[in-house]
Amino acid sequence: MEKIDPTFIREVTRRSGTIPTxxxxxxxCSSGCQFAHIMDRKPHEMIRLVQLGLKNEALAASGPWICVGCNTCSMECPNGIDIPAVMDTMREMAIAKGEIPEKDIYNFHKEILGSIKRHGRTHKLEIMMRFKLVSRDFFSDMDLGVRMLSRRKLHILPSRIKALGDVRNLFKKVG
Known part of the structure; x- marks a missing residue:
């Protein structure tokens, strides 16, 4: 039986800016979620874990990592709960705790943010190549990469924005 953390709901409420109670x-929310079928804990189950103070179980779930933040769940919610904000909070807390159940998703997110920091926008080819290096999965979807290159969906060189310094300053402010 997992230990109940009575401060967990207050922390999630404060950090997410929404009221899971x-x-x-x-x-x-789960009925409207396009990804609920591949989550170990669906959106409504994640909210329930928060309500019950089951912090360790909530932070170990893959549901928040699979959530794409599309807000469909929030639009379906009759009580106006910002569920993607709760999912973001769960990811942040899991990272802080050093317990990341979906390492590939986490590494992919890191590569996307790194690309934005370097170029001011995403450079898809670089993101894919860096992710492949980190994950050590070099050939599983190589055919897709070749098709994307042939259809000009991937650019060899990154494009840059004029205000790159402004974007980098945003990253400095965040930490």
Missing amino acids: RCYNCSA
């Missing part, structure tokens, strides 16, 4: 577990 409003949820009465109707599961409308």
